[in-house]
Amino acid sequence: xxxxxxxxxxxxxxxxIQTLLDSQTTIGGESISAITSLDMRACPVTDSRVxxxxxxxxxxxVIAATLTSDTAVVCHLAAVVSSEAEADFDRGxxxxxxxxxxxxxxxxxxxxxxxFLFASSLAxxxxxxxxxxxEDVAPMPQSSYGTQKAIGELLVNxxxxxxxxxxxxxxxxTIVVRPGRPNRAASSFASSIIREPLAGVExxxxxxxxxxxxxxxxxxxxxxxxxxxxxxxxxxxxxxxxNLPGLSVTVxxxxxxxxxxxxxxxxxxxxxxxxxxxxxxxxxxxxxxxxKRPYELGFRADEDFDAAVAAFIEDExxxxx
Amino acid sequence: xxxxxxxxxxxxxxxxIQTLLDSQTTIGGESISAITSLDMRACPVTDSRVxxxxxxxxxxxVIAATLTSDTAVVCHLAAVVSSEAEADFDRGxxxxxxxxxxxxxxxxxxxxxxxFLFASSLAxxxxxxxxxxxEDVAPMPQSSYGTQKAIGELLVNxxxxxxxxxxxxxxxxTIVVRPGRPNRAASSFASSIIREPLAGVExxxxxxxxxxxxxxxxxxxxxxxxxxxxxxxxxxxxxxxxNLPGLSVTVxxxxxxxxxxxxxxxxxxxxxxxxxxxxxxxxxxxxxxxxKRPYELGFRADEDFDAAVAAFIEDExxxxx
Numbered sequence: 001x002x003x004x005x006x007x008x009x010x011x012x013x014x015x016x017i018q019t020l021l022d023s024q025t026t027i028g029g030e031s032i033s034a035i036t037s038l039d040m041r042a043c044p045v046t047d048s049r050v051x052x053x054x055x056x057x058x059x060x061x062v063i064a065a066t067l068t069s070d071t072a073v074v075c076h077l078a079a080v081v082s083s084e085a086e087a088d089f090d091r092g093x094x095x096x097x098x099x100x101x102x103x104x105x106x107x108x109x110x111x112x113x114x115x116f117l118f119a120s121s122l123a124x125x126x127x128x129x130x131x132x133x134x135e136d137v138a139p140m141p142q143s144s145y146g147t148q149k150a151i152g153e154l155l156v157n158x159x160x161x162x163x164x165x166x167x168x169x170x171x172x173x174t175i176v177v178r179p180g181r182p183n184r185a186a187s188s189f190a191s192s193i194i195r196e197p198l199a200g201v202e203x204x205x206x207x208x209x210x211x212x213x214x215x216x217x218x219x220x221x222x223x224x225x226x227x228x229x230x231x232x233x234x235x236x237x238x239x240x241x242x243n244l245p246g247l248s249v250t251v252x253x254x255x256x257x258x259x260x261x262x263x264x265x266x267x268x269x270x271x272x273x274x275x276x277x278x279x280x281x282x283x284x285x286x287x288x289x290x291x292k293r294p295y296e297l298g299f300r301a302d303e304d305f306d307a308a309v310a311a312f313i314e315d316e317x318x319x320x321x
Numbered sequence: 322x323x324x325x326x327x328x329x330x331x332x333x334x335x336x337x338i339q340t341l342l343d344s345q346t347t348i349g350g351e352s353i354s355a356i357t358s359l360d361m362r363a364c365p366v367t368d369s370r371v372x373x374x375x376x377x378x379x380x381x382x383v384i385a386a387t388l389t390s391d392t393a394v395v396c397h398l399a400a401v402v403s404s405e406a407e408a409d410f411d412r413g414x415x416x417x418x419x420x421x422x423x424x425x426x427x428x429x430x431x432x433x434x435x436x437f438l439f440a441s442s443l444a445x446x447x448x449x450x451x452x453x454x455x456e457d458v459a460p461m462p463q464s465s466y467g468t469q470k471a472i473g474e475l476l477v478n479x480x481x482x483x484x485x486x487x488x489x490x491x492x493x494x495t496i497v498v499r500p501g502r503p504n505r506a507a508s509s510f511a512s513s514i515i516r517e518p519l520a521g522v523e524x525x526x527x528x529x530x531x532x533x534x535x536x537x538x539x540x541x542x543x544x545x546x547x548x549x550x551x552x553x554x555x556x557x558x559x560x561x562x563x564n565l566p567g568l569s570v571t572v573x574x575x576x577x578x579x580x581x582x583x584x585x586x587x588x589x590x591x592x593x594x595x596x597x598x599x600x601x602x603x604x605x606x607x608x609x610x611x612x613k614r615p616y617e618l619g620f621r622a623d624e625d626f627d628a629a630v631a632a633f634i635e636d637e638x639x640x641x642x
Contacts, residue, residue: 089483126559128457136449138459140478140560147479151472157461158468162410238447239461 001030002070006057006103007078008037009044011178012119015222016075017045027073027115027229038066039078058099063106071110073229074165075117076103081185082123082281085145096148104155108164116156116165117229120241121172122214124150125286134290135243142284143186153241160233160240168228168236171289173216173246176254177312179321186281190215193251194258194309197266205251206275212287213254214246216301217308218315224299235297245301247308248288257305261313322351323391327378327424328399329358330365332499333440336543337396338366348394348436348550359387360399379420384427392431394550395486396438397424402506403444403602406466417469425476429485437477437486438550441562442493443535445471446607455611456564463605464507474562481554481561489549489557492610494537494567497575498633500642507602511536514572515579515630518590526572527596533608534575535567537622538629539636545620556618566622568629569609578626582634 003020007013017035019025025032035050037043042052055062057078067074078095085092100118107114123146124139139150149171156167178191189206190213196203216224224244236242259267291299302308324341328334338356340346346353356371358364363373376383378399388395399416406413421439428435444467445460460471470492477488499512510527511534517524537545545565557563580588612620623629 136459136461138457139475140457141475142482142559144479144483147475150475154460154462154468154471154475158465161463162465238463 001032001072002034002036002068003032003073003075004036004038004066004071005075005077006038008035009039009041009052010077011180012175012218012221013037013039013077014044015218016077016225017043017050019222019226021045021047021049023226025226025230030072034070036066038062058095058102060102060106063103067106067110069111071114072112073115073117074103074107075225075229076100077119079119080145081183082143082145083186083278084184085148086143086277086281089144092144092148096145097151100152101155104159104165107159113163113165115229116159116167117225118152118156118167118169119172119225120149120153120169121146122174122285122289124153124171126284128286131286132288132290133243133286135239135241135293143281157240161238166233167240168231169241170225170228171241171243172221173214173244175218175221176215176308178218179312179316179319186278187213189278190254193254193270194312197258197269198262198313200269202269202271204271204273206273206278207251207282208274208279209250209252209272211251211282212248213251213282214285214287214289215249215305215308216244216246217311219311220245220300220302227298231297242294242297242299243289243291245291245294245299246289247301247305249305254305257309260306261309322353322393323355323357323389324353324394324396325357325359325387325392326396326398327359329356330360330362330373331398332501333496333539333542334358334360334398335365336539337398337546338364338371340543340547342366342368342370344547346547346551351393355391357387359383379416379423381423381427384424388427388431390432392435393433394436394438395424395428396546396550397421398440400440401466402504403464403466404507404599405505406469407464407598407602410465413465413469417466418472421473422476425480425486428480434484434486436550437480437488438546439473439477439488439490440493440546441470441474441490442467443495443606443610445474445492447605449607452607453609453611454564454607456560456562456614464602478561482559487554488561489552490562491546491549492562492564493542494535494565496539496542497536497629499539500633500637500640507599508534510599511575514591515575515633518579518587519583519634521590523590523592525592525594527594527599528572528603529595529600530571530573530593532572532603533569534572534603535607535609536570536626536629537565537567538632540632541566541621541623548620552618563615563618563620564610564612566612566615566620567610568622568626570626575626578630581627582630
């Protein structure tokens with residue numbers, strides 16, 4: 001069977017595709033014979049089983065062309081990230097809401113309802129004051145990105161209830177440490193303040209040192225997404241939204257881990273300079289989610305933040321960077 | 322200033338328009354000079370200030386034509402009701418989601434952000450087991466209607482946060498006693514089992530006698546909608562979704578009130594005959610909402626169910642029926 005990954009050329013999509021192939025994952029008792037990546041550029045994974053469709057995932061014709069009759073799994077990762085969706089409301093709505101809806105509707109045309117993974121976010125929550133936030137707390141997002149993700153969750157649940165798809169909406173933590181360059185996620189700095197100093201480069205932290213964040217390493221995030229794909233529907237019950245496990249870590253604790261790994265000189269490369277737009281978004285997100293039910297379902301967090309930093313260094317070395 | 326009411330020819334829309342005119346309501350310090358009703362038929366209110374636009378509220382051109390530069394208030398009541406949205410998924414999505422979105426987007430073209438009332442529903446909630454349900458409980462709807470209303474709430478909140486509108490999303494209770502004929506709301510029977518016996522006609526109750534429902538008379542519902550329009554934005558805070566007050570009443574208690582008013586013969590006209598589709602929907606809705614915050618904001622419930630029955634009889638007499 002075939003897996004479609006939207007955003008398959010992105011950082012998380014690429015890791016997901018590579019890991020699905022490396023781990024010989026079976027989903028619903030079937031092994032993966034082919035993976036289609038749909039993104040604005042080609043997926044960098046070099047494997048004969050991977051096909052890249054380069055195109056606009058909000059174009060109905062492109063979507064239709066990527067969903068073939070053997071598609072049994074859809075991983076919908078493509079999104080406009082938080083700061084961009086806040087700055088360009090219409091583009092956020094188009095990609096994060098309309099394209100999700102089009103993809104869900106296109107799935108209704110498949111011979112059988114696909115397992116459908118939706119990458120949601122902790123940004124669905126607004127400030128609540130009762131952290132850790134459980135899955136039965138109302139999303140009251142304070143960003144358009146969070147609103148669009150919360151709407152996606154509702155759609156995935158209703159399309160699942162109707163039997164159009166077999167959905168799983170996973171609320172991702174902020175992923176740290178991402179390799180490469182900063183992006184337009186308001187949380188992008190959380191990777192920069194580790195990644196840049198490790199490379200001997202200055203980094204700016206746009207929020208206060210006491211800010212708490214809910215973090216996951218890329219490895220844990222990908223492992224949890226694959227676990228969500230593997231779980232039989234009956235284990236999930238009637239509500240398909242899952243708080244993914246993470247670590248609740250303050251910026252100070254992140255920088256302490258950096259110093260333990262790379263010394264005080266590395267830590268000294270991080271300069272605090274408040275960015276009100278970024279700070280408002282980050283402050284509106286929960287610093288901790290309640291993951292009792294997800295743990296019972298077998299989802300797991302990183303051991304600690306030092307392990308996440310170590311994993312990044314290991315992965316960079318393996319990639320020859 | 323002008324008020325636009327979508328669904329203005331419907332039962333609730335007509336009552337709202339009539340009451341706005343009769344009560345000389347001022348909204349945001351301005352009095353109402355004109356009301357436009359947008360519906361598939363003309364609004365029956367006979368008043369020179371009322372203009373009916375007869376057309377499809379999910380047609381962008383029709384919406385644009387009804388939103389004039391003097392529109393300061395939009396009351397969005399038009400919807401496909403619960404059983405119909407469950408039976409015809411695409412039509413529910415088109416009217417309850419797409420048309421809401423189109424109307425919200427059209428509001429961005431007005432000279433000033435209008436006060437925007439969105440008729441949501443207790444159907445946004447799924448079975449939770451911790452009734453009464455407060456506004457910070459996650460909507461986990463078990464119907465497409467509830468999903469579409471929950472999405473509408475999220476949109477109204479985000480469009481308000483962005484300053485595109487000044488929104489108020491009111492979760493209406495089941496409205497009892499509605500005059501006229503049954504409709505395709507799963508809750509329609511709750512009016513039928515009072516209205517028909519009062520007219521000496523048999524009625525069927527498709528749910529069990531022990532079923533709890535969250536009810537409001539039309540009078541209280543309209544008064545609460547107008548109160549929502551009148552409330553200054555700063556009273557609402559950053560979250561614009563409001564659980565409207567109601568009475569938590571079982572079917573047995575409803576029939577007891579009927580018997581007190583019209584005798585045991587009237588009550589004997591109600592026959593129980595389970596309809597699994599209706600029962601599933603009604604059972605998925607909460608029998609009680611937590612309305613502590615709405616009460617503090619000045620929203621009010623009916624005194625008791627007997628008062629709601631009496632109000633119906635009074636209104637019917639006034640209407641010459």
